Amino acid sequence: MAKNHFRKPFDDGTKAKLEIFRNYLVEWLPVFIASYETTHWENIFIYDFFSGEGKDINGTIGSPLIILDVLNEYEELVSKTKVKINIIYNEKDEKTFLILSNHINDFGYNKDKVSVHLYNKPFQELFLELYPKMIIHNNLPKLMILDQFGIKEITNDIFKKLISFKRTDFIFFISSSFVRRFNELPEFNSYLTITKENFEDSKPFHSHKVVFEYYKSLVDTNYMLAPFSIKKGINIYGLIFGSNHTLGLEKFLKVGWKINPHTGDANYNIDEEKIIDGQLSVFEEENTIKKLGLLEFMLRDLILEKKETSLYKIYLSTLEFGCLPKHCNEVLKKLEKENKITSVKTKTEKIHNLATINDIKIKLK
DSSP, rough: OOOTTSSSEEEEEEEEHHHHHHHHHHHHHHHSSSGGGGOOOOOEEEEESSOOSSTTTOOOBBBBHHHHHHHHHHHHHHHHOEEEEEEEOOOSSHHHHHHHHHHHHHHHOTTTTTTEEOOOOOOHHHHHHHHHHHTTTSSEEEEEEOSSSSSSSSSSHHHHHHHTTEEEEEEEOOOOHHHHHTTTTTGGGTTTOOOGGGGGGGGGEEEEEEEEHHHHHHHSSSSEEEEEEEEEEEEEEEEEESSEEEEEEHHHHHHHHHTHHHHHTBOOTTTOOOTTBBBOOOEEEEEEEHHHHHHHHHHHHIISOOOOOBBBHHHHHHEEEEEEHHHHHHHHHHHHHSSSSSOOOOOGGGGGGGSSSSSOOOOOO
């Protein structure tokens, strides 16, 4: 726990992180409690492994109280669902834990449907204690918020365990500037095996992209990841999101694009975009958002040159690029107008089922 973190107002970077936590929970929760009749679970789990006190000195709520606040926003749905909602809070510092406990007890919520479990343990000790039960109940929906201070808690081993869960989404925080600055220290290598060479060709404000690529290299399955970079003063921090379902990935990307409508992956101008809202340039090439321009280039090559016609794979490539189905649709419409493909009429909300049904193909002309 960073000293005095809650003794002052949350900074803009922390607020951006909390906004993402809230908005993703708003997207995630209804999926798993709104349609119990068509699901196969009686319980869902939300884990906040680094809870902190729950609010800052100004009363701005942090992740543990945001969870309860979102549940209260969905009170009608929560009261009707047959699903039991389990929240696991953990805070290893004893004084902070007592403050957290008081804040949770003072915060009203539906105690008939929401079961709160409080732990006062080091993260890795608790995670490894709960891990066997998580594996036994692998099909139960889980959302994990891992708001670590620094870099040392989400080790390679912990990360491999996280991506082994079936119906689990996670968001973890990491100090990417710290990784860039101290990766050559001997004690650092006990946490992450990232090296100075990984950062050689990148700019400081791309630090989190480098860290993200490192974690992505550890994935040897179809598990999907997405980054979001956060600037706090001169330092770059970031979130890494994980899900084994395209719907989870799309929802996280949707949250990111809501915060930054130009790139969707940072709370600052990460790719030095030249377009500014309301200030178009006389040079047309500067009016094209770089990331969406690159997406169009990638999809044109994928479809027209590599002859990829699987609509599912085309959408999946879009999501892995960090863009939304609507961005893919804009490119497909351009290709239709150019008479290079036939009309694509499949609704984007169906794409998450395309992998398990007869795949839909687009036709080249």
